[in-house]
């Protein structure tokens with residue numbers, strides 16, 4: 001393999017093993033560093049960023065690999081979140097006082113796989129009627145689906161109060177690990193871990209799992225079939241790919257990631273309400289996928305970090321800045337965030353349509369072009 | 376397995392688009408191991424016939440038999456599974472995937488690994504992946520693509536893209552390889568080596584169905600030729616017979632065959 005040797009000589013390539021160890025140590029220390037430098041609120045922001053990364057990686061399976069534009073993805077997050085909200089809180093006592101006088105309090109670890117499976121089922125439910133649709137049409141139907149779920153959650157408080165409507169469900173049980181609730185500070189080996197730190201490690205583990213699953217799928221027979229469908233559905237079917245089954249599988253897998261993240265979200269926040277699952281959130285997650293580089297795991301992670309953290313940076317800088325300059329707030333950070341999003345996406349589409357970190361194939365192709373020029 | 380002499384048999388296949396009869400009452404049979412040519416003027420219905428036998432179109436009437444099984448309405452992937460592989464007149468590669476990946480995707484229908492195989496990457500899956508890649512590399516070599524296997528399909532030359540489509544189709548282990556104008560846009564040298572490749576493929580035991588505009592290529596290569604005109608089969612014979620057929624001369628070869 002002449003190419004790889006030339007290529008590796010051209011670029012400094014640190015030993016991947018030591019790089020991985022360094023990265024792991026940095027990630028393990030991150031909540032303490034963040035806490036010390038920026039304060040506890042920022043650890044919470046990092047936790048949310050990880051939830052977004054999990055969501056974005058799930059959506060990446062649907063959009064990035066299989067090429068199915070899904071604008072209702074947040075609905076699966078909602079399904080997972082409400083799954084745990086209902087089965088891990090006192091709420092159901094309202095609707096069924098006789099059957100569940102204290103509500104239902106299933107262990108998070110039992111609900112998690114069920115939430116993922118239920119969301120996966122919803123994924124198939126969304127996928128089945130949309131199999132013939134592509135592009136814009138699919139986007140519109142999925143958008144509608146996302147809204148329907150949200151509207152259901154908003155209105156299923158009568159005649160039986162199932163979801164508690166717009167008020168949402170609160171007092172959701174914290175996630176327990178080895179009998180210890182993550183909602184309280186825990187002392188492990190003499191080090192005290194506040195709740196946000198504990199959830200950080202939980203989310204880190206799940207993010208790692210999601211990355212692992214994505215990577216394995218991407219470089220597999222299934223992943224290739226998805227990409228074939230993305231590239232040319234007719235050619236894919238003529239090559240013997242059962243496009244119906246594989247599209248449903250993509251919807252289901254993506255939805256399962258969404259559902260699992262939703263259950264984590266509910267346990268972490270202790271409260272869910274329909275407004276967390278608006279169309280804006282779906283678009284936000286899609287932007288993470290597109291901005292970072294569709295189909296590329298590292299790109300999607302970068303997109304997730306940028307879009308989850310930047311708004312917070314804005315919030316923390318714009319308000320004090322305006323207060324100092326004008327003595328009052330003229331542009332609220334939320335509108336500014338949308339303005340910057342829109343602007344960033346337009347610039348991206350113009351100058352980096354493949355995303356900040358384009359998918360591996362393009363990168364590899366650029367690499368071999370470089371080689372060709374040097375040779 | 377039944378070894379009937381004909382591998383593919385069309386019985387009175389018709390295909391209507393609104394008022395237009397793209398195929399009317401076409402019957403033909405292709406024998407195992409032959410190179411069967413399909414010619415006819417533009418718009419005669421050749422591609423439509425391909426689309427019917429590969430499941431992209433449902434015939435309006437009639438049916439076909441492949442390898443002893445009757446099909447009237449079948450999904451493309453079922454026919455690919457049954458052993459029909461094709462190329463497209465207007466090349467349809469997976470443009471943003473590599474040449475190697477394109478061919479590897481052709482192996483999909485003959486391999487098994489599912490989600491669990493992908494996640495566990497157990498011995499069986501690793502062996503299968505290895506075999507897929509190995510076979511794909513061999514096929515790239517077989518059809519004569521010398522560019523690196525990691526080149527994106529869209530960055531291959533036109534002739535190489537046509538060859539890559541053949542390699543991808545061969546990867547499905549077909550019994551019938553249907554090629555829709557594979558020499559279109561090729562220069563004389565490329566056409567000559569394509570001809571050699573098609574002979575090699577046939578000698579390897581694969582039946583070839585060939586749509587081609589280049590009459591010389593058809594005449595020098597095919598065992599039998601069918602001629603379509605306005606959706607009707609107007610002749611079916613050995614090349615010499617077709618060349619002399621008055622109906623064919625009138626409809627197609629006319630003065631064009633210099």
Ligand SMILES: Nc1ncnc2c1ncn2[C@@H]1O[C@H](COP(=O)(O)OP(=O)(O)O)[C@@H](O)[C@H]1O
Nearest residue numbers: 392395397415416417418419420421422423424
């Ligand atoms: N999907 C379609 N819808 C409507 N008309 C079609 C379609 N496909 C082919 N046709 C028509 O059927 C006729 C035969 O086309 P085609 O099979 O592509 O011819 P050939 O491949 O022999 O040049 C043409 O008149 C073409 O316009």
Ligand SMILES: [Mg+2]
Nearest residue numbers: 421422423464
């Ligand atoms: Mg044609």
